[in-house]
Amino acid sequence: xxxxxxxxxxxxYRVGSYVVLPGVDANTLNSQAGNEGLLGLLNMFAGGSxxxxxxFALGVMPYISASIVMQLLGIAVPYFAKMQxxxxxxxxxxxQWTRYMTIGITGLQAIGYVRxxxxxxxxxxTDPYFTVVTTFTLTAGTLFxxxxxxxxxxxxxxxxxSLIIMVGxxxxxxxxxxxxxxxxxxxxxxxxxxxxxxxxxxxxxxxxTILIVQGxxxxxxxxxxxxxxxKQYGGVRQYIPLKLIAANVMPIxxxxxxxxxxxxxxxxxxxxxxxxxxxxLSNYTTWQHNLLFVVMIIxxxxxxxxxxxxxxxxxxxxxKNGGFIPGVKPGVATSDYLxxxxxxxxxxxxxxxxxxxxxxxxxNLMHLNSQFARFFGGTSLIILxxxxxxxxxxxxxxLLMRHYDGLMKTGRIKGRSSVPAAAGTLPxxx
Numbered sequence: 001x002x003x004x005x006x007x008x009x010x011x012x013y014r015v016g017s018y019v020v021l022p023g024v025d026a027n028t029l030n031s032q033a034g035n036e037g038l039l040g041l042l043n044m045f046a047g048g049s050x051x052x053x054x055x056f057a058l059g060v061m062p063y064i065s066a067s068i069v070m071q072l073l074g075i076a077v078p079y080f081a082k083m084q085x086x087x088x089x090x091x092x093x094x095x096q097w098t099r100y101m102t103i104g105i106t107g108l109q110a111i112g113y114v115r116x117x118x119x120x121x122x123x124x125x126t127d128p129y130f131t132v133v134t135t136f137t138l139t140a141g142t143l144f145x146x147x148x149x150x151x152x153x154x155x156x157x158x159x160x161x162s163l164i165i166m167v168g169x170x171x172x173x174x175x176x177x178x179x180x181x182x183x184x185x186x187x188x189x190x191x192x193x194x195x196x197x198x199x200x201x202x203x204x205x206x207x208x209t210i211l212i213v214q215g216x217x218x219x220x221x222x223x224x225x226x227x228x229x230x231k232q233y234g235g236v237r238q239y240i241p242l243k244l245i246a247a248n249v250m251p252i253x254x255x256x257x258x259x260x261x262x263x264x265x266x267x268x269x270x271x272x273x274x275x276x277x278x279x280x281l282s283n284y285t286t287w288q289h290n291l292l293f294v295v296m297i298i299x300x301x302x303x304x305x306x307x308x309x310x311x312x313x314x315x316x317x318x319x320k321n322g323g324f325i326p327g328v329k330p331g332v333a334t335s336d337y338l339x340x341x342x343x344x345x346x347x348x349x350x351x352x353x354x355x356x357x358x359x360x361x362x363x364n365l366m367h368l369n370s371q372f373a374r375f376f377g378g379t380s381l382i383i384l385x386x387x388x389x390x391x392x393x394x395x396x397x398x399l400l401m402r403h404y405d406g407l408m409k410t411g412r413i414k415g416r417s418s419v420p421a422a423a424g425t426l427p428x429x430x
Contacts, residue, residue, distance in 0.1 A: 047168030
């Protein structure tokens, strides 16, 4: 049922991405050239809604930007830091603040979108009414997409926001493949052999990305022996899998969201938009953009790893359960040891993540189609690999839970002694 709910919610999102804003001439928009640079990447994230002037044109990027701001406020402002430590009630308050902030960010981006992306020839409503109506419509569309993402997370499989972004990316893959095949065969020459070589290179990049995303450092943990009655517990060696990229796709998404800021500012101030630095930062093929992108990914990888992985809590849990790392004292020494290991593996992980993120810029230098080049790495590939792997793990977890529930129900039907609820509970799947 969860899979069906997920598919239905995603279908609603895809249908809504083709609903054009009220007062916009769709034929005029379709005759325009596609967006390049960061705007083209935003169009990919939105599943083509950005270029079609859909009610979902801004997608979930305003929500992601608001989440970044709330994460930063949790570090800089004591009020929000205290809120983060209040458990579920504090998280609910943070989510509410994030929604309010999303409304403000969407309103600003909607005004910039109307001024820069919708030509006067495509407007059927006279200003200023067009700007007001479109701003409210785009804001409502983003909030609806945000609601769909939360419903997918609650009633479906996987992280809803990530799945919505992934679906938007996949939607452009068939068209990118067809365009690249036509370009190679009929345009720049090379024939089908060149196209096959490109597909093989894409496969190699995907395999390398999976290797990096799934890479772990195993830390050995020894548990002391305990005798309870006639049974012995513990006394075995287990491992804590510390992921090479514990933050997964979030540094890429956070960094990419901030990279939209120069283009957004330029849409409000034409003089700033004509500045050479702003133009360079808005084009994903320039070295200025890629250098800043790499630095931000590395910083966000450390930042997100620090707020998601808590070595002190891990050390306390091991100590309570009678576990210890061989050669390391329990308590503070264990916490320091885990923190050092995480710091060491995060540096190469963040560098590899940044290198994958800028591969499309090199693919573009090889004269690949810009849409197809984005699938050779960068945000698109990292999100696809990370979201697919995470979703498969969650599906496997739900299947295991259903399997155990079925065994328990079967035992009761046949008159066997039922298994207590605590004994039938599965540990979390790592």
